[in-house]
Amino acid sequence: MNADTPAKRPGGRSARVQAAVHQAVTDLARERETAQLTIPAVAERAGVNPTTIYRRWGTLQALLAEVATLHTADAPPPSSGDLRTDLEAYAIRTLADLTRPGGIAFFRAEVAPDIDERRSGLRECLHRATVGLEAVLEASRGRGETPPSTERLLDRIVAPLYFRVVFSMPDTDETYARALVTDLFSDPSQPQR
Template sequence: MRAAVHRAVVELVQEVGADNVTIPAVARRAGVNPSSVYRRWGTPPALLADVADQRQDEEAPELLGDLREDLERAAVWTLTDLSRPGGVAFFRAEVAPDVDERRAGLRACLERVSARFQAPLAAAAERGEPVPALERVLDRVVAPLYFRVVFSVPGTDEQYARDLVAELCAPGRDAAPGDRGHR
C-alpha cells in the first residue's frame, strides 16, 4: 500500500502541484481506502514529507578522478534533483517544522545532500589532493543552488552549478582560512 500511495503522490504533485494534493485524490489514484491513508499519514503535508523522506536518489554519478569534474557532476545532480517536477515541494515538505518537530527531516536532507559531495571529496583526499572542507562546499555550492531553485531565480541552470564549483576550486580559493583540507 505504501508504495502505491507514494507513487500516487509523486504523480499528483507532478500533475496538479503539491498544494492541490488531497488525501482522497491520493487514495483514488493508489486504489486504497481514504481512511487508510488518513490513519497512516493524517494530513497531506505529513504524506508529502514521508514521500520526500523515502525518495531515493538516482544512482550517484561515477567518479571520474578529477575533483572539479566530480564536484560539478554532484552539483548538476543536486540541481536536477531539486528542479524536477515536485522537487521543491518535496524539499519543503521534508523540512517543514509543522510536520517534523524534531527536525529529523532537515537533518536527513542535509545528510543526503552532503553524501553527494562527500564521495568526491573523500576520493580526492585519498589521491592526496588538497580538498575544501565539506562545510565550504555546502556554503559555496549547495546553498546557492537551493536558494535559487526554491526562489525561482532565473539563470539557475547546469552552467550556473558548474560556475559555482569553478569558483570554489579556483586557485587560491580551494581552502578557507583555517581549513586543513577534507573534514
C-alpha cells in the same frame, strides 16, 4: 507450522497500500503542481479510501515528507578522476533532485515545522548532502589532492542551489550549477590541486 495456521504474507495489504499511495503521490507530482495535490486525489489514484490516508499519514504534508525521503538522489556516480568534474556532476544531480516534479514541495514538506518537530528532516537533508560530498572528497583525497572542506562545499555549492530553487530564482539551471564550481576553483583562497 500447523496446517490450520495461515501463512504470513510478506508485506501484506499494508505494504501494498503504502506502495500504491507513494506511487500515486509521485505520479501526480509529475502531472500537476504540488499545490494541486489533495488527499482525495491521491486516494483516487492509489485506489484506496481517503480515510486510509488520513488514518496512516494524517496530513498531505506528512505524506509528502515520507515520499521525499524515498525519492532522493542515489549515491554519487563513480569518480571521474577529476575533482572539478565530480563536483559539477554533484551540483547538477542536486539541482535535478530539487527541480524534479514535486521536488521542492517534497523538500518543504520534509522540513516543515509541523511535520519536523524534532528537526530530523533537516538533519536528514544535511546528512544526504554531506554523504554525497564526502564520497567525492574521499576520492579526491585518495588521489593525493587537498580538496576543500565539506563545510566550504555546502556553503559554496549546496546552499546557493537550495536557496535559488526554494525562492524560484530565474536561471537556476545546469549552467548556474557549473558556475558555482567554477567560482569555487577560481577563488584564490581555495587550495589548488
